[in-house]
Amino acid sequence: MYKIEPLIYIGQNILEQCLPYVQGRQVCVVTQKEIPDLMLQKLKNLFSSKTLNIVYIPEGETAKSWATVEYLMDQFVAAKFNRECTVVALGGGVVGDVAGFAASIYLRGVNFIQMPTTLLAQVDASVGGKTAINHAQGKNLIGTFYQATSVIIDIDSLQTLAQRDYIAGLAEVVKIACVRDADFFAWLEQHVETILVRESGTVMQMIHQAVKLKAQIVKADEKEQGERMLLNFGHTVAHAIETASAYDCLHGEAVAMGMVQALALSQEHGLSVQAVQRIIALLQGFGLPTQLPENGWQKHMAHDKKHRDSGLNRVLLAGLGQGMIHLEALASEE
Ligand SMILES: NC(=O)c1ccc[n+]([C@@H]2O[C@H](COP(=O)([O-])OP(=O)(O)OC[C@H]3O[C@@H](n4cnc5c(N)ncnc54)[C@H](O)[C@@H]3O)[C@@H](O)[C@H]2O)c1
CATH class of the missing domain: 3.40.50.1970 (Rossmann fold)
Known part of the structure; x- marks a missing residue:
């Protein structure tokens, strides 16, 4: 234990x-x-x-x-x-x-x-x-x-969990590895098969690392004034996708698509093409969707909690395991 x-x-x-x-x-x-x-x-x-x-x-x-x-x-x-x-x-x-x-x-x-x-x-x-x-x-x-x-x-x-729900959960595991821990990301890449068949030792190790990383971030910033925002990687767009789909799309599936959407802008902040390819390959390896839907999700972005007076805080990656906060001006979202 x-x-x-x-x-x-x-x-x-x-x-x-x-x-x-x-x-x-x-x-x-x-x-x-x-x-x-x-x-x-x-x-x-x-x-x-x-x-x-x-x-x-x-x-x-x-x-x-x-x-x-x-x-x-x-x-x-x-x-x-x-x-x-x-x-x-x-x-x-x-x-x-x-x-x-x-x-x-x-x-x-x-x-x-x-x-x-x-x-x-x-x-x-x-x-x-x-x-x-x-x-x-x-x-x-x-x-x-x-x-x-x-x-x-x-x-x-x-x-007893349905495979679709299990896979949706893997999106949050990939997320925390992306923003915080490149070694954990590499470990995930090496264990795709055992994770997918839910080999108990591997699953427990994976959950332990993901929870440990999250607990560290929460301890440092419980009320999401700074560092905790990193956990929102992919979530601004994900919440809009979920709302637009009338919750047909599972949260984890939407997070996977939201992360992919954030990768293009992340490249402007230093994320390498190879890192982008690795992230997309891992999401696909787990069977997560990486293609954004055409369901009008853009119009739901205005209600996201991460809006501030000055703009919208977007989480991007400067590198694998290196999440960063980027303040996006409101006008640029329309
Ligand atoms: N509070 C937070 O920090 C936080 C973080 C991430 C996500 N969320 C929220 O979590 C929600 C998604 O959670 P979820 O993916 O667990 O979805 P969910 O709670 O809807 O569960 C998915 C399905 O699995 C069923 N289920 C649950 N446990 C089962 C089991 N052991 N065996 C068989 N079936 C089981 C549920 O009845 C449901 O049908 C979203 O609303 C999201 O916003 C909250």
């Missing part, structure tokens, strides 16, 4: 690691019916001495909505959850984002634990304390910074 800080655990069959972080009597597991029972059964056993509530939210990106938050508030109030209760997010990034948001506003914030069950949530969404729901005009426009007291990454959950 890997352990990062006292808070993030990565391993197999490790859900019980959460127990020291559950102090009160009331536990609410927020999950989805689509998530196989295996993990939930384990939690039912672990929390047999607690008052356990299981609340199901709808599947899909559209569940990141006020309606779901209202539903969760209704459930929390009906169950009379007090300030010592614990909300556990058991699921992918959608469950984590919306359950985290609900936990951050209920009674002005209650104990929150992440148990991510998709690769994307394990390597990215569950770490760093960003919670969010969507607005009709744009993704993740409403949310809070709210740290989970622990993140339990049990890779056994990946056994």
Whole structure:
């Protein structure tokens, strides 16, 4: 088992690691019916001495909505959850984002634990304390910074994950390697086949490195005033693509296309042609899309959170493993 800080655990069959972080009597597991029972059964056993509530939210990106938050508030109030209760997010990034948001506003914030069950949530969404729901005009426009007291990454959950969802998660792994760690990028290139067949040792090593890199960045800049913006590599365009596709396109797929879109401008800032070719080859090797869609995504760029008065902060690469922030003037986007 890997352990990062006292808070993030990565391993197999490790859900019980959460127990020291559950102090009160009331536990609410927020999950989805689509998530196989295996993990939930384990939690039912672990929390047999607690008052356990299981609340199901709808599947899909559209569940990141006020309606779901209202539903969760209704459930929390009906169950009379007090300030010592614990909300556990058991699921992918959608469950984590919306359950985290609900936990951050209920009674002005209650104990929150992440148990991510998709690769994307394990390597990215569950770490760093960003919670969010969507607005009709744009993704993740409403949310809070709210740290989970622990993140339990049990890779056994990946056994049931659809290959398309698994591959989408790999986009966030490529992203963090691109902006922060050229050696990790090279390691990914060497392990494409074992990663794709989910060889457990390789997957655990990959998740550990991705999470370690993300945790370092978050520790240095929790509220995204500087360095943390690097994690948005490919995301400005990705969010626009997702919104324009009415969330038909998975987040990770959109991130892959968003990264490709940022490569041309990155070349103007020093990224070599060879590096561009390696990034595109790795994305394609994992089966991720690299061709931008013609779905009118450009018009959704105006609502991106990364807009400032002075322009839009774009993340580019100066080299492999070297993300950089570039302030793009607003007029140039139209
Ligand atoms: N908060 C953050 O920092 C952050 C970072 C990156 C992404 N995100 C968000 O994460 C979301 C995407 O997350 P995602 O890719 O996990 O999508 P998701 O949560 O929609 O999960 C994908 C699908 O897999 C199913 N599923 C989950 N676990 C499963 C399992 N173990 N076995 C079988 N099926 C399972 C889900 O029900 C869903 O149908 C987006 O909304 C994105 O904005 C947040």
